Amino acid sequence: MTARRSAVAFFLLILALAGPLWLVSDRLGVIGSLRIPTSDLALAFTPMIAGLALVVWREGWGRAALLLRSAVDVTTIRGGRWIAAACLLPPLIYLTSWGLMRLSGADHPIPTPDLPRLALLFALFLVLAAGEEIGWMGYAFDPLQQRWGALGASIVLAIPWWLGHLPSMSAIGASRSDMAxxxxxxxxxxxxxxWIYNNSAASLCAMLIFHALLNLSRIATFPVVGAHYVGAYQAVAYVVVAALAxxxxxxxxxxxxEAR
Incomplete structure (x- = not known):
């Protein structure tokens, strides 16, 4: 069915949905000490809405229901090591970043996670991750991979994903360096x-877990108010990510x- 899916139509529909939200982002403010723009709560669901709308239009309601079900079906993850990869890579990235910052002389305290708060945040981040990844990976990725290969599809998908975060980054005062x-x-x-998606039998559920834990790990490792948006912390984390990639x-x- 992916042959009938159009990544171009998907990206254009996201732009149409997200545009009005970007325009009012500054007026809506941010969410408490997390400094998450309020508009992000709505923007996070635009990929899912775009993907599901296109699936319903071209493939029917049944295929849309299957797409939603695959996002929450843990049994779709094939291989214990890929479950481990989805769960352990995000905290590894940020713990490594924290360690590198400490070694560089940064005066950052040892994290003391608030477990009840993190549990609630994890539930929130899972919902937000579903809003993004049902569209990005559930709808757009497979046709991109069929055309450009795994590496090419990753690069193509990264660009609108990056661009989509820039308005909210600007709203919280991120610099051009932060955006780069x-x-x-x-x-x-x-x-x-x-890499995880292809090796876990194209598990969308694995993508939700990875994405949610990535956001959670950032906040758990750098819990100081606003610290997880300070450029130095993010830059080190992205260097770690790039090295792993x-x-x-x-x-x-x-x-x-990718299958041969």
Missing amino acids: WWLLGAFGLRILMT LAVVWITRGRLG
């Missing part, structure tokens, strides 16, 4: 996600688990 570092992170993260590309010779 995020581009490096977007490329690296999409490569890692493609380059290692995966080298080990897999750029195939990222």
Whole structure:
């Protein structure tokens, strides 16, 4: 069925849905100490809405229901090590980043996670991850991979993913340097996600878990108010991500688990 799916139509529909929200983002403010723009709560669901709308239009309600079901079906993840990869890579990235910051002399305290708060945030981040990944990976990725290959599809998908975050980054005061570092992170993260996706039998559920834990790990590791948006912390994390992505590309010779 992916042959009938159009990534171009998907990206254009997202733009039409997200445009009005970007325009009012500054007026809506941010969510407490997390400094998450309020508009992001709606923007996070535009990929899912776009993907499901196109599936319903071209493939019917039954296919849309299957797409939704695949996002929450843990049994679709094939292989214990890929479940481990989806769960462990995000905290590894940010713990490594924290360690590198400490080694560089940054005066950052040892994290003392608030477990009840993190549990609630994880539930929220899972819902938000579903809003994004049902569209990005559930709808757009497979036709992109069929045309451009695993590595090419990762790079193509990273660009609108990066662009989609820029208005909210601007709303919280991110610099151009921060946005440039995020581009490096977007490329690296999409490569890692493609690698896990292809090796876990194209599990959309694995993508939700990875995405949610990535956001949670950032906040758990840098819990100081607003610290997880400070450029230095994010830049180090994205360098770690890029290093891991380059290692995966080298080990897999750029195939990222894509079927031959």
